[in-house]
Amino acid sequence: MRSNVSAVDKHPGLRVTHLSYAYAKKTALDNVSFQVDRGSCSILLGPNGAGKSTLFSLVTRLYVASEGTIEVNGKNLRRSTYKALAKLGVVFQQTTLDMDMTVIQNLRYHSALHGLSRKQARIRIEQELLRQRMFDRRHEKIRQLNGGHRRRVExxxxxxxxxxxxxxxxxxxxLDIASRQSMVEHIHQLATQDNLAVLWATHLIDEVDDSDQLIVLHQGRVLADGWVTELLHDYNADNVSELFQQLTMLEQAA
Amino acid sequence: MLHYFRALYGIVTRELWRFLSQRGRFLAALVRPLVWLFIFAAGFRSALGIAIIPPYDTYIPYEVYISPGLIGMIQLFNGMQSSLSMVYDREMGSMRVLLVTPLPRWFLLVCKLLASTAVSIMQVFVFLLIAWFYDIQAPLQGYLWILPALLLSGLMLGALGMLLSSFVNQLENFAGVMNFVIFPMFFLSSALYPLWKMQESSELLYTLAKYNPFTQAVELIRFALYGKINDDALLFTAVSLVVFLLLAIWGYNPSKGLMPRKQG
Structure with a gap:
């Protein structure tokens, strides 16, 4: 679908192929395929109910997809489950931190779940908290932190x-507008610095950056997948909002 | 292997810490059995004569009879409450953090169970300490013997709660389940009155109570507290644990179990 996957990136960070999923009656995902390369940020854009949450539930293995495959760092989530999960970092929609525990206690718990030794955990926690500018607040309880700071801990x-x-x-x-903007910038930096494949689900069009890859999800199907600039050009749209409207209208007409 | 051990350690510490930091929950867990002991048992002692039945070798006051039942009650409530927190965690997301951990799901669930059982054992010992000063004293080695019994009964009741939590998708429903599970289980058991006493009034109730896993857990604890092993109760509790645990693990299985039906 996308042409500019360089030959060097033989292992895309995340690859989803022909993924379908249905709840009791309703189809939530219909033959969804896309890939997110390492070092880049992909925005998964779709209104509420488009299937974003289902997709996340499948990638985080809350449920298992009936059809299709998910690969994390080249590892099949179904066959090499634990190797795949070990390479996956997730920030869930709701806060999933323990409110009455301190920042550092929360992070220690997570390190234990991932099997880090005490020493490794101490080093990694310090590094990451410094990077998120939260190291000074490591002994504060999550309850005392504001929404933006909680997100940084996550x-x-x-x-x-x-x-x-x-x-x-x-x-x-x-989050307020200022924290939102700084978060968008920060995540883009992380993608390049850490060579991360970032998949960012949102229904907010203004979170899409021109340098991003964009995957538009609507009613369980991928309507468009490509670099933002290319998509705008292909559909002759001025901005993402217009692009989105065009795509959903085309879909309804079809 | 080290990874498994570290994860277990992390999950248990988190649970203990959470319990200790929630003073309200700690207090409630203690007040409930103490109210039964100080008020209900005191009022009831004259109404019920207890014959000499094993493991006791003398006439005992009602408070002594009821104590193992109240220990069972502590574990029953704790088991249900920690699975209630699993329903809550699942809605709020911290259960999802646990489930994306790169370890087998059955292992994570067993860790959760061990963690909640550790919490219940702590509650039980605080209860036993208070009971000691109220002159309900078991032989000293009984306090050691009771540990493996509490581990088994706590795991069994926790597994039952976990099984229920895998069936129930919302907090509100779970409150209902608790009433329909906790009360019948508690009253239809040997916690408050010996089974032979119940047999006098109704053969049906007697049979139901006898095959109630909670009765067996209470008897296991009662005998252990006096340094004795009740083989039937041990076997029954162990088998119940295996059955509940397997069903709970099935219930939380991402592809075969009940999880996919949860989303509306």
Whole structure:
């Protein structure tokens, strides 16, 4: 679908192929395929109910897909489950930190789940907290932190075990505009610095950067997949909002 | 292997820490059995004469009879409460953090169970300490013997709670389940009255109570507290644990179990 995958990137960070999933009656995902390369940020754009949450549930293995494959860092999630999960970092939509525990306790718990030794954990926690500018607040309880700071702790946590893929499920929900913008910038930096494949799900069009790859999901199907600039050019649209409207209208007409 | 051990350690420490930091929960867990001991048992002692039945070798006051039942009650509530927190965790997401851990799901669930059992054992020992000063004293070695019994009964009741939590998708429903599970299980058991006493009034109730896993757990604890092993209770509790655990693991299996039906 996308032409500019360079020959060097033989292992895309995240590859989803022909993925379908249905709840009791409703089809939630219909033959979804895309890939996110390492070092780049892909925005998964879609309104509420488009299937973003289902996709995240499948990639994080809350459920197992009936059809299709998911590969993380070249490892098949179904066959090499634990190798694949070990390379996956996730920031869930709701805060998943323990409110009455301190920042460092939360991160230690996560390090234990990923099998880091005490020493490794201490080093990694310090590195990530410094990077998220949260090291000074490491002994504060999560409850005392504001929404933006909690998110930073969650990003630090998602990166503790040095994943190759970072999933973010509407990470800016509940943040003010300034924190949202700084988060968008920050995640883009991380993608390049750490050579991460970032998949960022959102329904907010203004979170899409011109340098991003864009995957438009609507009613369980991928309507478009490509670099933002290319898509805008192909559909002759001025901005992402217009592009999105065009795509969904085409879909309804079809 | 080291990874497994570290994860287990992490999960248990988190659970203990969470329990200790929630003072309200700690207090509630203690007040409930103490109310039964200090008020209910005191009022009830004159209404019920207890004959000499094993493991006791003398006439005992009602408070002594009821104590193992209340220990069972602590574990029953704890088991249900920690699975309630699993339903809550699943809705709020921290269960999802646990489930993306690169370890087999059955192992993570067993860790969760061990963690909640550790919490319940802590509660039990605080209860036993208070009971000691209320003159309910078992032989000293009983306090050691009771440990493996508590581990087994705690795991069994926790597994039952976990099984229920895998069936129930919302917190509100779970409150209902608790009422329909906890009360019948507690009252239809040997926790408050010996089974032979129940047999006098109804053969049906007696049979139901006898095959109630909670009765067996309570008897296991009762005998252990006096340094004795109740083979039937041990076997029954162990088998119940295996059955509940397997069903719970099946219930949390991402492809075959009940998880996919959860999303509306």
């Amino acid at each position: 990003i630090a946590r998602a990166l503790l075990h040095q994943p190759s893929v970072l999933l973010l499920d509407e990470p800016t929900v509940g």
